[in-house]
Every structure is written in structure tokens, then in C-alpha cells.
Amino acid sequence: MNPKEIKAILQAMVATETDELTLETPDFKLSVRRSVAAPPPPAPVAVASAQAAPAAPAEAPPPAVDNAPAAGPPETVDAESECPGCTEISAPIVGTFYRKPAPDADPFVNVGDRVEKGQVVCIIEAMKLFNEIESEVSGIVRKILVEDGEPVEYGQPLFLIEPA
Amino acid sequence: MNPKEIKAILQAMVATETDELTLETPDFKLSVRRSVAAPPPPAPVAVASAQAAPAAPAEAPPPAVDNAPAAGPPETVDAESECPGCTEISAPIVGTFYRKPAPDADPFVNVGDRVEKGQVVCIIEAMKLFNEIESEVSGIVRKILVEDGEPVEYGQPLFLIEPA
Amino acid sequence: MFKKVLIANRGEIALRILRAARELGVRTVMAHSKADADSLPVLLADEAICIGPASPQQSYLNIPNLLSAAIISGADAIHPGYGFLAENAQFAEMTAEHGITFIGPTPENMRMLGDKATARRIAREAGVPVVPGTDALSGIEEALVAAADIGYPIILKASAGGGGRGMRVVHNPDDLENAVLQAQEEARAAFGNPEIYLEKYVEEPKHVEVQVLGDGQRVVHLWERDCSIQRRHQKLLEEAPSTLPDDVRRGLVEAAVKLASHIGYISAGTLEFLVDREGNYYFIEMNTRIQVEHPITEMITGVDLVAEQFRIAAGEGLRLSQDEIEARGHAIEVRVNAEDPERNFRPSIGKVETLLWPGGTGVRIDSHVYTGYTIPSQYDSLIGKVIVWGGDREEAIRRMKRALAETVVDGPGLKTTVPFHKKVLDNAFFQRGAIYTNFIARRMSE
């Protein structure tokens, strides 16, 4: 069985509108399946297009509505691509993000700092309660993704930590 | 088993309208499945004739409505696969198909007959007028696709003629 | 009631007729061109029969094929929809000759209102006002007398003309002589015939039409629609009722009933009027068919007009008395055309890949389009109608804005008139009802 022979078989399948072919011999096993999702092309010219036809129907995208969320979910941060090997700390509740325990105090953490698992890294104020958010890992703060005083929604990434 | 032999088998399947074939010998196992003759899946796309079928591959299927045309257009005949090299004579008007000039007369043509371009091959009655339908090619009648007295719609294939 | 109806049309109106038939228990046969084999009405019909290639001349206008299709499918009625053969008296006649009921007016009804001159004469007979005017003018003297009689401004039109050419508006007697000479010269140059006539010039008119139903015995009206939002005589957005004062509305609908009764009108029909700023109305013409914009009348009256067409054609007569037809609230329709409003409304067809029609309170959708459907290029560009109802005009406008904001009809290269309609709805003149047939030209062009 050489490529030329396989090509001959495929051409034969196209010409004969065959969908599937399995050939097993002691030496080899050949199985071919052609997608019939594409309607039979109008003329013999279409041999090429039949071969090019993708097997699965394309995904229907969600409707692109004019007024997509103005302040909708923030863009997803892909920890992997932003900072390879990093772990995300995300908001466990909805509220306002604060980097400092008090307006005139120093931030809990800065980029480059080392944090230990369980160390407080920020505060999220919700319903007048100041919730201390702890790091879930030990490592180096590589990125702070939210500005001080900004509202955050559930699951929004706050920090990228490189475990160390 | 070589490609040429497989091609011969596939062509034989087409000629005999076979859907699936499995062949096992001590040396090899061959299984082939064709879906052309089988009624294409419920999506009433099937009513479209092969010529009109859109070529776009990623077609979202039209809604498969429960009550698809009960007496809709007849199944598509693909002249190429039904009779390789044949030309189709299709109905140029809507009406009732008659193979004979009068109930007790002989048919205009039978399978195997030779027809000349311009020769009358049937009559389509529309609004009490008997319209003589002429062959557009010279050749041999290979297949008659409509029963005597059946209604035909516009574009419906009536005869397959092998040019000669 | 009929057993089986052949629907001799396509697109949204074919679907509209199919729906009415199905609700009445009438089986449906969709006559369709090759290009429409994948269309929704074909997919939904009980039966479908191909009647020709894509070209309308060879399919939807092909009388022999349509009649043959009706005969071989055993249909006992044909509904012509609008456009195509809907107002073709000969088709109606031939249908009847084959023992099939034409769902629409009689051929006589159509012929009486078929040309404008006859329609004008019949309106005068019925005592319904038409735009005052003359026959062909013999000369200046006659023009001066007629113009003085009618009152300025007047408009001069070429007898052989059309499409605005050779027209000339005259505001006072001093300008008339010159205008007549020039108009004659233009008419001769343009049409090879110098004959002109004179009409009252109705300034900034509203285009208001009255929906009627008749069964040959009596005629009822279903109030009026304002269709002033037009572009080059193509209606784009319609509403019901109009914003005319109640006494004018009442006069209008009574005139319509008078005229339709005068000719013993049968089936659904629409009488079109021009209404000037003083509330004077002038009959222009009658459309002897169901119209694109009929749903807004259905929304305010609750009457299914297409079902009534079926019932009247089946000899069941008018079910409703005038007293029972009560208009409630306000309805607006926008025509979603596959046209690019940014590029002079040129057709912009293609495949519909994302489709999201609006829904919820007071929203109705009439459309034959589905996700994956390719709009054929051979027919008109109407791909759907969004219709809303509100308790009053303000609510209807707000609702339509909301509905259009959630509408998505998208595909490669596909543009629709939706963005244009949004602008119309936001226009302050539109919102206060200051709409005339020149609204788009005057208020919507930058």
C-alpha cells in the first residue's frame, strides 16, 4: 500500500460518494471516513471541495448583541499566559477591593513580595464588613490585577502568585 | 486486493445501489458503507435538488420540522450516480406525466430505446393542454423515473438518457 | 371551509398564510421556485411543489404552472398573498374557471380599482373626496380658471408621465403661464407628448390608509394605519392608529366604508388617502389584497385578517359587526429589509448566521428566516417584520426601541434596516407624530 494507491482509493471514494471504508490485511489496516455533512457538490469540479469539507458544523456563536455588557465581567485573565506557572488569587465575594488595611497604611503586599499561605493580601469590603482575603499559596507576588478601591465581582482574579 | 479492485467494488455498489458492504477473507477484511441511496437525515434539505444544494460546508441545518412536506418534491436523482455519463430530461412545467399519446397507444419511448434530439418522449398535461416534451439529446433511454399518470413538479427528473 | 389551499407566494407572507390555514384546519400546499426550496414555509407546509426556476416570471408569476400545481395537488383554494399575482384579475378569473376559489376580491372588484382614473371616477360617484384636479388641459386659460377654482398651490403633471418627471409646483397665478409652457415642453421632451393636467398640491401630506373587510353584502372598517414613513414610495415603518384628530379619523374610515360598499367589495382591502395639515383627506387608490403592514391592525383590533379572508372566500360571510371591532392601544411595525441603510439602501443579502428576534410583552415577529438560511437574491429584500403593541403610542415606541435593541440578524456581508429604524424611533419629530411622506427625506438625511 503506497500513497499513490491510497490516493486512488480516496479519489474512488469521492467519485462514488462513499462515506466510510475500512481495509484490514495481515500487513495493515486502512480506515477512511468521508464527511457527508457537506451536500453533494454540483459538478465533478467539486472533488476538491468535498475533500476540504470540515467534518463538524461550525459552532454557532452567541448572538453579538449591540449593547454588550458595558461593565460586564472583566476580561478573563489566563494565569498561564500572563505569568507561566503562576496561581491566581480570585475574589471569593463581591465587594470593593482594598490593598491597604487603612487609607494611610502600607499595602498588604507589593509586586515582588513573598507571601505565605494564609497571609492576608487584601481586603474586600462588602456590606460595610471588611473581609480579609488570604493567599491560598506561598510564593512571590507577580502581578496585582485590580486597582485599589475598585469594585470586584465573584471569581475576579486579583493577584498572580508564583509558587515558590 | 488493489485499489483498482476496490474501485471496481465501489462502482459496483453504486450501480447496484448498495449501502454497506463487508468482506472478510483470510487475507483481509473490507467494509464499505454508502449513504447516498438512503434517505438523507430528517432535515428537509433533502427536498432541494442536487444542483441547487448550497456548497457551503459549515451549513447549520434548517430546522427539522415535524411535519416536513408529506407530498413534497420527490427524492433527488443524481444522474451521475444513477447512470454515469447520463443526461437528465426534467419537467419544464408542472402537470401530469403521460408516457403514451393515448391510453391504448404504445409508450413514446421505453428503456433501451434510442431517441434523437427533438423526439417527443412524453406528454405533460397542464390545464387541459397536452404538452409534448422533447428530448434535449440523442442517446439511449436508460431509466424512466416517473410512473405513467403521476403528477410532476417543475424541474423533476423524468428520464436518464445516455448520450450516444 | 376549504380542505386544501395552494399558497402562491413566498417569504413571510407565505408563512403568514400558512399559519392562518393551519389554525383553520386547512391543509397547505406551498408553490415555490427552485430558489425557495429550503425556505421556512416550504419546510413547514403539508405539501410543497416546485413551480419553476428562481426567476419570478417563470415561477411566482407563471399562471399555468401555479394552476397546474393547484390542480394536481387537489387544492380547492389559492391564496395569492401580496405582490406577484395578488391583484391580477385574469389570474383570479382563471382560478375560478378551474373550479378553485381565489381567496381575495372578485375580478370585477380588481378591475374597477385597477387603474387610477377609474378608481377616481368611482370615488367621486361614491361621494369620497379625491385630490381635486383636471383632465388634460387645453391651454393657459383653462389652467388659470381651474387653478383659481382649486386653490394654490397646484401641481402640473404630464399625462404620459410618472416617477416625478415633468412635475411642477405653482404657488401663485403669476407663475402659472410660464410653468404651463415649461411643463408642456418638458413633457414633450421626456414622453413625446406635451399633454399636461393640473392637481391640487397637497403639501407635506400624511399617508393614511383604512383597512376594510367586505363580504359582498356589507363592509366594515378596522380603523386606519399611518404609513407616512416612506423612502421613495416604499413604506418602512407603519403605525396604527394614526395620530390624526378623532373627527378626521372618523371621517376617513366612513369614507372608506362608503367607497368599498359602493362597489360591493369582497375580502380584505385597503383604501389609501393623503391627509393634509388641515385634516382634509383625499382618496388616492385602493389595494385589493392583504398588505405587508396588516399585522398592526391585527394587534389593535385582535382580528385575524388572513383568517377572515379565508372565511369570506369560503362563503361564511363577515362574522364581525362594526360595533364589535374595537381598537385598543397602539401598534408599530418596522420592516426588516436586507438592505444597507448606510449605502443608500442597496440590497445586502447573504447567509443568516446569527439570528435573535426580540420577544416578551407586546412583541410579534413575522419572519421566514432561520439560522443558516441564505436569502435568495431574486426577490424583494423583506426578511422579517417586528411588530409591537403598547397601551399608547409612547409605550409602543419605547417597546419597539427595546425590541430592536435586542434584535440580531447577522451574517457575512449581511446588513439590515434595523439601525435605520432605531434612528427614526429616536427622532424627536417622529416621537411627537410630526410625520409626513417627506419625513425621511427631510428629517433623516444628514
Add this chain to the structure above:
Amino acid sequence: MFKKVLIANRGEIALRILRAARELGVRTVMAHSKADADSLPVLLADEAICIGPASPQQSYLNIPNLLSAAIISGADAIHPGYGFLAENAQFAEMTAEHGITFIGPTPENMRMLGDKATARRIAREAGVPVVPGTDALSGIEEALVAAADIGYPIILKASAGGGGRGMRVVHNPDDLENAVLQAQEEARAAFGNPEIYLEKYVEEPKHVEVQVLGDGQRVVHLWERDCSIQRRHQKLLEEAPSTLPDDVRRGLVEAAVKLASHIGYISAGTLEFLVDREGNYYFIEMNTRIQVEHPITEMITGVDLVAEQFRIAAGEGLRLSQDEIEARGHAIEVRVNAEDPERNFRPSIGKVETLLWPGGTGVRIDSHVYTGYTIPSQYDSLIGKVIVWGGDREEAIRRMKRALAETVVDGPGLKTTVPFHKKVLDNAFFQRGAIYTNFIARRMSE
């Protein structure tokens, strides 16, 4: 009117509220779970904020996150929809404490009607009939006296019970003693408490509910809905008005207004009644929220109930007097659930690959589903509502049959209740209005 509303719900009702807000010019913030980030209301809203993971406990029932979301987005009102926190008095209270308006009844309204015993007492105070019954029975003697007084058949129920367990219907006095002993024994075994009480047994009742609107000053009704088509106390198909005789309908709606007025009810609410074959009606409970089936009332009255909720909450008061609320025609709603009626209505969710909602005359669609949408598994199975209006019940039934015949909601493994609804609509008992709460069990099971 409010500037910005936080919608604390999901699915079709979130979209319904969004539409009302948009028509009123109120900006929308969709609070949503992670699982609903791609849902239509989120895509359509002006703003969206994620309030928790898929689990309802941690998102749509998470009061702190919802209130925080309202605060940080600057919303001045919260609409709770139905279900989730809609009838949670504490949530309403906390919302108010944060200076945000809760669009719904007052916490007091909710508490008065929150448990059945209190609601029964208030109904008696207001002079509205409840199902006649006793408090906990001391013994056989008391049972015999009470049963004789109420009239047979009666039903014995466990005070601590629920869900049908420990219930026992008694048709005559001879059987009562044994039944009481057995019921006590069952109650003790099932709930560890032998206490039982006795109620009139309403045979084959209709479940009819009255829609009211109140502003704290006065209450109007918007007629009634028949919701008898239920499966295991889940409504499947509703219609308005009911098929009850006019005098019964009138008594019912007056009783509802009386009760709602008695407690100074604010916002939209529904009073549920059982109606027996003789036309006696008994108040069961009040739902202090907008309901799934509210659109059928909107269809017959033309009143936008959700917009009225906004207006009342904004202090604009009731706009409508009782005289202005006129019911016209007949409306039916079917709930399209992602459930397999062939397999005991078990959830059958998945991705929607082909979607075609019906359209045309008298059809309204409320659905948050679009082509390509994956139905999340964490929430209820309602994926859309098809609502129709007809001039009368017969037309509405025919229209619904037509509408469902053209409905396609399809995807791998996805099943819906549409085929089941078609069978209900074809059922002769349904067609003649012979519907009771046991209709499905009695008429629809093979």
C-alpha cells in the same frame, strides 16, 4: 423612576425584568452566577456582575453578594423575579436598610402571608372563604361533630405533615372513627407526632388564581388564571380567563381584592383558590411576587405587570382604575421545560443546536435560550414560554397547536415538554374545559 436596577435572578424572568426596565429607561445590572455568564440576559444587560459559583446557595441565594453587587454597581433598586429570594422578607428588609428599593411587596406583606396558618386567619378576618377545617383534633368526638358540621367527604391531615403523607379521605361518618385512629398512628410513625386535623375534601377542584396589583392605598384585580393543568403540583399549562361561570369569576376576583386590600398589599401578587364543581371557592395561599404565568394576564388585559411593579415601587402609585382594566379574548401559556415527558419528565438538558420559536398573529415568546446556548444543569428546567392570544378559547387552542407545530428546540439529547403539551391540547376533556388539578393524572396517563 429608578436609575439602575439590579436583577437578582436568571433565565427567562431575568430577561423579562430587563425588558421592562429598558422600556422604562432604567439601566440594568445582571447579577449572575458563573454558570450563567453566557446567558442572554447577561449579554443584553447594560452591566453584569458575577455573584458566585453555579450553586444557587452561593449565588442567587447569596444575600451579601447580591447586596454588595447592588451597592458597588450603584443600583437604586433590586428586582428579585420569582423563586430564589423573591419571597424572602429578610432580603427585602436588608435591601431597604441599604437604601435600595426592593421591587415587590413590603416585608410585612410577605410575613402576613408567609405561612398558611396566618394566611388562613387573615383570610377569615377579611371575610374570604378558606377550606373549612379544624385546628388539631382532641379526639373522635370532636372529629365527628366537626365533620358533620363541614359535610362529607372530609380529609384528615397530620399537623406536622406535608407532601400527602398521613392524609386520609373519609366519605361517611361510619368510617370516621377508624380513619382517625389510623391517621393518628400514621402521623406518629411518620412525623413522631400523632396530632391530626380535619378539612373539607374538595373533589376534583380547579386551581384558579387572581392577579392583583396594589399600591398600599388601593388594590385592583386583573382577572383570573386557570392553572389546573399540573403535574405533581408543578404548573405546566395555564390559561386566562378560566372557564368558570361569570358569577363565580366575579365572586372570586372580589374576594381576592378584599383580602389584598385588607393587608394593604403593595406590588403584584396572586391569590390562589380551589374551586369545586359547584362553584364554591376557597382561598389557599397568596404568592407575593410576579409569577411564571403572568404573561397570559398581560395578553388579555394589555397591562405590563412588571412595568407596574417598577412604577409602584418607585412610588408612582397605581395608574389604573378597576374600570380601565378590561379583559379581552383568551390566552394560553405552555411552559417549555427541558424535560423528557416520555421518561417521567426527567431533566434532559444539553446544548440547543436548532432553535425555531413560533411567530405570527397572537404569539408571544419569553425565552432566554438562543442557538448555541448550553442549558446549565444547576437550575430549573424552564427554557421558554410560548404564549398565545385568541379572540376566544377555541381560537387560542387552535393557535397554540399551530404554534407548537412549528416549534423546534433541538440538540443532542435535548428533550422538551412540547410533545406533551400537544397531547394536552388535543385532549377532548381539555378542549371542553373539563380540567381539574388531577387532569394529568387522570386524562394523560396511559
